[in-house]
Amino acid sequence: MTADIEIRNVSKHFGAMTVLDDLSLSIKAREFIVFLGPSGCGKSTLLRMIAGLETVDSGEIAINNERIDHLPPGRRGIAMVFQSYALYPHMSVRDNMAFGLDNIGMSREVTDARINEAARILEMAHLLERKPGQLSGGQRQRVAIGRAIVKEPKAFLFDEPLSNLDAALRTRTRIELAQLHQRLQSTMIFVTHDQVEAMTLADRIVVMNNRRIEQIGPPMEIYERPATKFVAGFVGAPAMNFVEATLDRSSRNATVRFADGVSVQTEIASNQMTDGKYTFGIRSEDVRIVPAGQGNADGMVDVLERLGERTLIYTRLGNGQQIVGSDVGNSRVAVGHKVGLAFDGQKSHLFSETGRAWHAKEV
Amino acid sequence: MGDRPVMPRTAPSATSVRAASVDIYAPQWRNFIFVAPFLFFFTTLLLVPLLWGMWLSFHKADTFSSGNFVGLGNYIRLFHDKEFLQSVWNTFYFVLLTVPTLALIGLFLALCLNRRTRTAAVLRTLFFSSSVLSVTIVTLIWRIVFIPNVGLLSTIYGWFGSTAPAFISDPSLAMIGIAIATVWWCIGLPMMLFLSALQQIPQDIYEAAALDNANRWQTLRSITLPSIKRTFILVVIVQIVLQFQLFGQAWLMTRGGPNNLTKPIVLYIYDTAFRRWDLGMGAAASEILFILILIAAMAQYLVTRNKADRT
Numbered sequence: 001m002t003a004d005i006e007i008r009n010v011s012k013h014f015g016a017m018t019v020l021d022d023l024s025l026s027i028k029a030r031e032f033i034v035f036l037g038p039s040g041c042g043k044s045t046l047l048r049m050i051a052g053l054e055t056v057d058s059g060e061i062a063i064n065n066e067r068i069d070h071l072p073p074g075r076r077g078i079a080m081v082f083q084s085y086a087l088y089p090h091m092s093v094r095d096n097m098a099f100g101l102d103n104i105g106m107s108r109e110v111t112d113a114r115i116n117e118a119a120r121i122l123e124m125a126h127l128l129e130r131k132p133g134q135l136s137g138g139q140r141q142r143v144a145i146g147r148a149i150v151k152e153p154k155a156f157l158f159d160e161p162l163s164n165l166d167a168a169l170r171t172r173t174r175i176e177l178a179q180l181h182q183r184l185q186s187t188m189i190f191v192t193h194d195q196v197e198a199m200t201l202a203d204r205i206v207v208m209n210n211r212r213i214e215q216i217g218p219p220m221e222i223y224e225r226p227a228t229k230f231v232a233g234f235v236g237a238p239a240m241n242f243v244e245a246t247l248d249r250s251s252r253n254a255t256v257r258f259a260d261g262v263s264v265q266t267e268i269a270s271n272q273m274t275d276g277k278y279t280f281g282i283r284s285e286d287v288r289i290v291p292a293g294q295g296n297a298d299g300m301v302d303v304l305e306r307l308g309e310r311t312l313i314y315t316r317l318g319n320g321q322q323i324v325g326s327d328v329g330n331s332r333v334a335v336g337h338k339v340g341l342a343f344d345g346q347k348s349h350l351f352s353e354t355g356r357a358w359h360a361k362e363v
Numbered sequence: 364m365g366d367r368p369v370m371p372r373t374a375p376s377a378t379s380v381r382a383a384s385v386d387i388y389a390p391q392w393r394n395f396i397f398v399a400p401f402l403f404f405f406t407t408l409l410l411v412p413l414l415w416g417m418w419l420s421f422h423k424a425d426t427f428s429s430g431n432f433v434g435l436g437n438y439i440r441l442f443h444d445k446e447f448l449q450s451v452w453n454t455f456y457f458v459l460l461t462v463p464t465l466a467l468i469g470l471f472l473a474l475c476l477n478r479r480t481r482t483a484a485v486l487r488t489l490f491f492s493s494s495v496l497s498v499t500i501v502t503l504i505w506r507i508v509f510i511p512n513v514g515l516l517s518t519i520y521g522w523f524g525s526t527a528p529a530f531i532s533d534p535s536l537a538m539i540g541i542a543i544a545t546v547w548w549c550i551g552l553p554m555m556l557f558l559s560a561l562q563q564i565p566q567d568i569y570e571a572a573a574l575d576n577a578n579r580w581q582t583l584r585s586i587t588l589p590s591i592k593r594t595f596i597l598v599v600i601v602q603i604v605l606q607f608q609l610f611g612q613a614w615l616m617t618r619g620g621p622n623n624l625t626k627p628i629v630l631y632i633y634d635t636a637f638r639r640w641d642l643g644m645g646a647a648a649s650e651i652l653f654i655l656i657l658i659a660a661m662a663q664y665l666v667t668r669n670k671a672d673r674t
Contacts (some may be wrong), residue, residue, distance in 0.1 A: 050571070051570075051574060052574075053570050053573070053574075072573065073570070073573040074573060074574055074575060074576030074577070075576070078574070079570075079574065080570075080574050082567050082570070082571065083568055084565065086565070086568050086570065086571040087591070088571070088572075088585070088589075089567060089568075090589040090590065090592075091585075091589075093520060099575050099577070099585065100574070100575035100576055100577075103575055103576040103577050103578070103581055104524075104576050143620075146573075147571075151575075158502045308469075349513035
């Protein structure tokens with residue numbers, strides 16, 4: 001079973017505080033959607049509103065064109081995996097999974113068949129008679145997912161389900177979730193503040209900030225063509241370099257000048273842009289390290305971060321502005337060296353004072 | 364203390380040599396000083412009287428002498444004393460009346476008042492407030508309620524033109540009257556214990572249950588009650604221990620009457636030891652009470668524990 005989900009003009013207030021402000025979003029059937037944003041941006045609240053655990057103050061939510069925001073959680077045909085797993089501690093794994101089906105009067109045979117199938121998919125048949133207290137964090141996670149699967153819901157909701165797992169298990173479970181999505185072909189909504197989870201799992205990412213949606217798009221579009229300065233800064237590690245700059249629109253493509261006179265020729269068409277203050281943005285992998293004097297600017301090396309396949313080089317320009325560049329894994333640059341920084345004009349971004357982004361034409 | 368952390372062994376240097384000489388897990392006898400005050404009072408006020416009571420129960424003793432060793436004589440006399448057997452039955456009857464009522468009403472109140480409204484907070488305080496009263500005040504209040512002709516109960520029954528049941532003087536109702544006063548007095552503690560247990564249940568389990576289509580009854584039966592099972596056992600054991608020691612209410616409301624029908628074991632002990640000055644027999648009755656409470660509490664514990672293992 002799968003479903004498309006339509007969220008129209010939804011708002012949510014807690015007392016005087018607005019948590020979500022007139023938010024609309026269409027989720028297609030079988031889509032894996034990730035709500036990504038910093039703590040307190042309202043992403044979990046939105047998920048809980050879809051689940052029915054929070055009321056909708058205004059606007060409406062529909063699943064398969066049927067309005068569901070007035071229905072109790074159990075009647076919406078969705079399943080949710082909680083951050084804390086929320087397993088029933090006094091019930092065995094089997095009973096945890098059967099509870100939802102028993103409550104709607106499902107026959108024993110169907111219930112058992114579904115539990116056994118879910119246990120087979122999640123490789124946890126040997127855990128069925130145990131209590132949650134006897135399981136590890138990863139196993140509890142599986143049970144929580146199993147409890148969702150047996151309900152054969154129209155959509156799965158995940159509320160930061162990986163954040164309580166250790167790093168290795170998190171990576172493994174992430175891959176398993178992706179496989180599970182391919183296998184079940186269900187609509188899935190996943191809430192996280194971890195951009196790696198968002199990038200690896202999502203068909204489309206919904207980047208949220210400060211009560212609003214900043215951008216909706218496939219992971220690479222979010223990464224390469226961020227719609228706002230917030231998205232550009234939030235997605236990607238290390239964060240995108242930002243430099244205050246003035247714009248020169250005399251040629252077809254925009255040229256920007258930093259305060260200390262450094263100038264960068266971008267491939268962003270300037271004819272649509274207006275004069276004024278802009279922020280120049282570029283990711284560290286688009287700043288090449290070259291011998292001093294051969295790049296757009298020279299910087300002193302502050303810190304090196306060796307990641308194995310590449311080395312992040314934290315440099316400081318003459319005016320103290322920090323720029324992070326990227327070099328090969330066995331880079332011979334050392335702290336204190338003066339290096340040249342070559343900015344890739346095709347991968348440059350400009351952000352107006354209102355936060356709007358301008359990118360080079362796609363090649 | 365099986366898994367003490369192992370100190371890393373480093374090359375000997377001035378600091379590591381000094382650090383190695385201090386074993387923070389070695390017993391330090393001066394720590395005994397910290398528990399000594401407690402041990403002193405525990406021994407003198409609990410252990411010694413307990414053992415002394417046992418010793419007394421095997422002797423013919425009054426206040427002036429601790430007489431001769433009589434073996435099980437006091438116990439044999441006890442079990443031939445109809446008044447004692449009556450008092451044992453009375454106590455069991457009282458425990459049977461009060462403990463389940465206290466546990467169930469306490470649970471019911473806690474379930475009703477486990478919300479964050481001002482009304483709930485006021486009602487919680489109100490229901491708990493009776494617990495702070497002394498037994499004298501409690502029995503006085505309930506005597507006023509039960510008093511024939513002019514009492515609150517009589518007045519209310521009077522409005523409907525009927526006669527109120529005589530809770531203090533009717534032999535079949537007197538113990539029930541005492542039980543009502545006791546439940547009113549003691550309901551605060553079970554309610555508070557249940558409330559704190561209910562507030563320990565994580566909210567997300569309820570949210571999961573809501574998504575699992577559980578209605579209110581299914582949620583109560585499958586989520587709430589199993590989650591507070593331990594507290595239920597605790598409340599029952601605590602109340603058994605407390606209610607077996609009934610004394611004040613019976614003494615002040617009925618003096619054990621009518622016809623010894625509300626005389627509990629403690630009142631019997633008091634009568635025997637301090638009014639008839641038969642300390643040996645009073646001590647023997649105390650030991651019986653001690654054993655009864657022990658058995659009742661243990662039985663309750665064992666029954667519920669076995670049940671819990673099977674599920």
